[in-house]
Amino acid sequence: MAVFKIVHITKYQYTWPIKESINEIRLYPYNFPNQDVLQFQLLITNNPEVAVSTDNFGNRVGNFSTIETHSEMVIESRMVVRVNHSLKIPEIDYDTLEDLEKEKQKSILLLRYSYPEVLTAQNKIDEILNEIGIDNKSIITLAQECSAYIYNRFKYSKGITTINTTLDEILATREGVCQDFAHVLLQFMRTIGIPARYVSGYICPNKAGLRGEGATHAWVEIYSPTQGWLGIDPTNNIWTMDNHVKLSVGLNFSDCTPVKGTFKGVAIQSLSVFVSIGYEDGRHFEEFNDVLLEEIPEEVKKQLEYIEQARQQHIQQQ
Structure with a gap:
């Protein structure tokens, strides 16, 4: 048996303000006999209302939207979980x-x-x-x-x-x-x-x-x-x-994607993920990753280049 304090932070940043961000999250610890969720807290930029349901695989799924214009979105889940798997390999059976x-x-x-x-x-x-x-x-x-x-x-x-x-x-x-x-x-x-x-x-x-x-x-x-x-x-x-x-x-x-969604706007998004594991002996392990996202379509790249050129011209004229 072991108890862990886990903090999982997902941060999206956008080169230009976007709006109507619609997201789906699977950050809730799975409920089954060998895993007890002692505490769970979810913090999201602008504090949107999250509708929680259960999908066909038994996962708890959260859905939320942020209508307001924003250039950054942070989703932070904090949990204390007690795990009680057997420390032995599964019993050797002869099922064929x-x-x-x-x-x-x-x-x-x-x-x-x-x-x-x-x-x-x-x-x-x-x-x-x-x-x-x-x-x-x-x-x-x-x-x-x-x-x-x-x-x-x-x-x-x-x-x-x-x-x-x-x-x-x-x-x-x-x-x-x-x-x-x-x-x-x-x-x-x-x-x-x-x-x-x-x-x-x-x-x-x-x-x-x-x-x-x-x-x-x-x-x-x-x-x-x-x-x-x-x-x-x-x-x-x-x-x-x-x-x-x-x-x-x-x-x-x-x-099983922890976070996925879509938004309205022409912007390049970047994604970073931070995970912290706290152990019972007081030790912490932390890892930070910049996540590689899919390639931006050429049409969107051209739109972004045009917007950036217009922005630079506006700055020069001031």
Whole structure:
């Protein structure tokens, strides 16, 4: 059992004032028996009203809008969470793919979690699975061996990929971070026929030295007919333990994006994320990241250049 104080700050800044910002957030800790939310506070620029609902995956989702013109928006979530996972790996059971087929016929959601993404490089996935060998192995064993393959054969490299990097690109370079490795493991599991879901959260290992500490993290949960959903972290090649704090689950990153939205206006936006993890022994771990966003369309670039030229002319005439 462990208790963590987590502060997560998302800051958007705009080169020109924008308006009518509409946003969707998944920053609420996931509710399940092994995770208790002791405190939670949400602070947003201009203090908009937030409508909270539950999506199809069981995540709490907040929706809000800011109509007023603004050049910056800050979303800050503060939480105290007690995690009570078992510190042991999941019980070794002998559930097989045949056992799973019976379960999937009872649940549409399990079927949805079993469909692999359509890839150009699916042959690479198939080749790796043939190398690993999937015949006559339990679900637990398959998950462990696929996780170990990613951990040993893919390079953990920050700044190589973005939120828009495709699975085909990750398979080509075999480099990335937790989000990328989670997507690869999802494809392995679903190709085999094992229901698997993407998990967004934090990893708080204190002095364990795990990769991804102090930042938003991602891993995978597989479904076992005997034990239910079990978390496995291919970035560190471990089953989830008391240092994994879960925020949301879904088919992929898009279903679990902590913050996403849209706005009216012609401006370049920049995004930075700060995460602070407070441990019971008083230690703190902090990480700050400037997030790479998608490329700005040429049409928008031209509009921004025109606006900037007009602004400079106005300044010179004063």
